[in-house]
Amino acid sequence: MVRLPLRVRAAMYFRLLALQGSWNYETLNGTGIGFVIEPALRHLPGGIDGPAYRAALARQSRYFNAHPYLAGVAVGALTRAELEGVEPARIERFRTALAGPLGSVGDRLVWASWLPFCSVVAIGVYGLGGSPLGVVGTFLLLYNTGHLLLRAWGLRIGLSRGLNVASALGNPVLRQGPQYIACAAALIAGMAVPLALQRVAGPGRALAGAIIGVALVGILVLAKLRERVEGWRIALGVLAVFVLYSVIT
Amino acid sequence: MNLLQALPIAMLGGLLGLDVVSFPQAMISRPIVAATVAGAFIGHSNAGLLIGVVLEMIALDTLPFGASRYPEWGSAGVVGGVLFAMQPLGSRGALPASILAALLTASISGWSMVVLRRIIASRLERARDRIEEGSRNALISLHLTGMSMDLLRGALVTLVAMIIFAPIVKAIVAVWGSDSAPSRAVVVVLAAVVAGGALWKVYHSVRHIVWFFLAGLIAWTLLLVRP
Numbered sequence: 001m002v003r004l005p006l007r008v009r010a011a012m013y014f015r016l017l018a019l020q021g022s023w024n025y026e027t028l029n030g031t032g033i034g035f036v037i038e039p040a041l042r043h044l045p046g047g048i049d050g051p052a053y054r055a056a057l058a059r060q061s062r063y064f065n066a067h068p069y070l071a072g073v074a075v076g077a078l079t080r081a082e083l084e085g086v087e088p089a090r091i092e093r094f095r096t097a098l099a100g101p102l103g104s105v106g107d108r109l110v111w112a113s114w115l116p117f118c119s120v121v122a123i124g125v126y127g128l129g130g131s132p133l134g135v136v137g138t139f140l141l142l143y144n145t146g147h148l149l150l151r152a153w154g155l156r157i158g159l160s161r162g163l164n165v166a167s168a169l170g171n172p173v174l175r176q177g178p179q180y181i182a183c184a185a186a187l188i189a190g191m192a193v194p195l196a197l198q199r200v201a202g203p204g205r206a207l208a209g210a211i212i213g214v215a216l217v218g219i220l221v222l223a224k225l226r227e228r229v230e231g232w233r234i235a236l237g238v239l240a241v242f243v244l245y246s247v248i249t
Numbered sequence: 250m251n252l253l254q255a256l257p258i259a260m261l262g263g264l265l266g267l268d269v270v271s272f273p274q275a276m277i278s279r280p281i282v283a284a285t286v287a288g289a290f291i292g293h294s295n296a297g298l299l300i301g302v303v304l305e306m307i308a309l310d311t312l313p314f315g316a317s318r319y320p321e322w323g324s325a326g327v328v329g330g331v332l333f334a335m336q337p338l339g340s341r342g343a344l345p346a347s348i349l350a351a352l353l354t355a356s357i358s359g360w361s362m363v364v365l366r367r368i369i370a371s372r373l374e375r376a377r378d379r380i381e382e383g384s385r386n387a388l389i390s391l392h393l394t395g396m397s398m399d400l401l402r403g404a405l406v407t408l409v410a411m412i413i414f415a416p417i418v419k420a421i422v423a424v425w426g427s428d429s430a431p432s433r434a435v436v437v438v439l440a441a442v443v444a445g446g447a448l449w450k451v452y453h454s455v456r457h458i459v460w461f462f463l464a465g466l467i468a469w470t471l472l473l474v475r476p
Contacts, residue, residue: 017273022395024370028316031373031380035392038385054383061380061388065315068274103315111312112451115276119305120448122281126302132285132294135302143276182455189448190465193441195472196302201437202430205473211434212466215441222446223453231310231443232320236352242435243349246342246427 004040004079004159011039012075016151019068027063033075034061040079056082059091065099067106069150074098076158077165086163094163101166105174110150113178117185118143120192127195250415252408258331259408261290265323266358266403269313271396280304280351283326284333293334300333300344301326303436304351306444312451320355321362324407328354331411332418342425343418345436350414358406365402369395 004012019032037060044052060082066074074095081091122139130138157168197215198208222231265286268278276282281301288297304326311319329351336343372391373380379387425432452458 017275018271018392018396020274021271021399022369022373022392023270024366024373024395025316026370026373031388031391034380034388038388048385056383057385057388058381058383107314111314115312116309116448116451118276119279119281119309123302123305126281126298132289132298135298136282136285139279139281140275140277147275179455182452182458183461186448186452186455186458186461187465189444190462190467191469191472192465193306193444194466194469196306197437197441198473200299200303200440201433207430207434208473211437211441214438215445218438218442219445219449222442223449231446232307232352232355235307235439235443236349236356238439239345239349239352239436242427243342243345243421246345246425246432247421249426 004043004083008039008043009155009159012036012079013072013152013155015039016068016072016075016155019071027061028065029068029071030064031061033064033071033078034058036071036075037079037082041082043083055088059088062095064095066102067110069110069147070102070106070154072151072154073158073165073168074102076155076160077162078158080159080162084162090163098166101169105169108178109174109181110147113181113185114146115143117181117188118146120185120189123196124188124192127192127197127199129199250411252412255408255411255415258287258290258327258411259404261287262324262327262407262410263400263402263404265327266321266406267323267396267400269321269323269403270362271399278321278323278326280308280322280326280329283323284330284351287327287330288334291331291334296334296338297330300329300347300351303344303348303440304329306440307348307352308355309444310447310450318363319359320352321358321403321406322355324358324403324410325351325355327407328410328414332414335415336418336422339429340422340425341427341429342422342432345432346418346421346425348436350410350418354406354410354414357410358403361402361406362399365395365398368398 015036019036020029022031023029034057041053041056042048046052118139121142122135125138126135158165194212197211201207201211265278265283284301284304285294285297288294308322313319329347332350333343333347376387376391
């Protein structure tokens with residue numbers, strides 16, 4: 001196995017945070033992968049001016065799509081493959097095969113589970129009377145503990161397993177994690193959202209009860225229409241009408 | 250609000266807008282953070298937090314999946330936070346008007362991200378031959394230019410939104426006709442409906458999820474009816 005100096009791995013990790021800096025509709029985060037992997041490619045025979053470096057950098061900057069937090073898995077595995085001189089055609093096939101799973105697993109775990117979970121926890125802290133620093137601190141600390149650890153794990157596992165990294169995606173946290181996080185988020189949301197609404201709306205049990213009652217009816221309607229409407233657009237429309245009404249009356 | 254007053258806020262909007270996609274995606278761009286920081290920026294963090302919580306509930310409906318188009322909450326959170334915190338404490342209509350401005354900003358800013366991605370793609374097209382030859386400079390230049398343009402995009406959106414919406418929100422608050430309590434109730438109901446619908450959208454396939462939500466709701470009810 002190729003051992004990279006700590007400063008190179010640290011540079012790759014830091015660049016991972018900027019993976020999507022050149023995200024575009026042509027290569028998605030392909031150029032980002034090239035950008036992140038570049039410090040490691042300098043260790044190829046011939047260095048930065050060598051043909052191996054140039055060929056590898058070009059190859060790694062082509063189309064790629066993955067969840068940004070799990071892209072480290074691909075970056076690590078591809079780095080190892082390049083440094084071990086794996087045949088280019090095999091690297092290309094591996095890139096193609098890895099992109100889909102890294103996207104869907106990451107979307108499920110992070111965007112559809114971890115982020116909403118951290119949001120409802122922070123909303124709950126607000127509902128319980130948390131200060132601005134307490135609410136924001138709770139959210140950022142909780143969210144980024146998961147975020148930064150996931151990126152670090154991805155890079156480490158990719159570098160250590162190389163092209164055999166696919167089995168790492170069977171990790172229980174990635175497979176069952178979203179389900180458990182969803183249950184916890186739903187439980188907390190049941191308490192947190194009404195508590196926060198109570199604090200925003202002001203004192204009064206009757207008002208809080210009425211708000212929750214009307215909101216539950218609205219949620220049921222929105223749940224029925226879930227694939228056909230976007231809730232935030234409805235909120236925008238209703239709010240625009242309400243503001244207009246309040247101004248002209 | 251004049252240009253000189255809006256510039257520092259625009260810089261904050263640019264920084265937090267950068268976090269949405271480009272760097273470092275640490276979710277400092279979520280409205281609960283962005284609006285609170287923006288409120289604190291002008292000395293009213295509690296007001297920023299209040300509108301941030303409402304916007305956060307609405308933002309749950311638009312999670313940033315892959316290449317989908319979604320509102321950009323970093324700059325919008327800053328705009329909403331500053332606009333609400335600028336109004337006198339307890340102003341009727343300040344919350345709905347500021348949220349409306351923030352939602353419009355989020356929508357326009359989301360569109361600006363699409364434009365930016367197209368611009369980066371056209372720059373890539375021009376640099377493609379050099380990148381295909383393995384040019385380090387071409388790749389790094391493309392990447393850093395993309396990030397710089399994203400920073401500028403967020404700052405510009407925030408600046409324009411502040412200049413347009415600050416006088417409008419002030420005028421709305423001045424002529425607001427509805428009572429204060431119903432105004433907040435409308436906002437709160439909307440936020441709750443969107444948040445509930447959003448959580449259902451992402452979690453509906455998880456077994457027994459409704460029971461977990463109901464258990465939480467019962468816990469809240471017990472808190473509410475306690476003597």
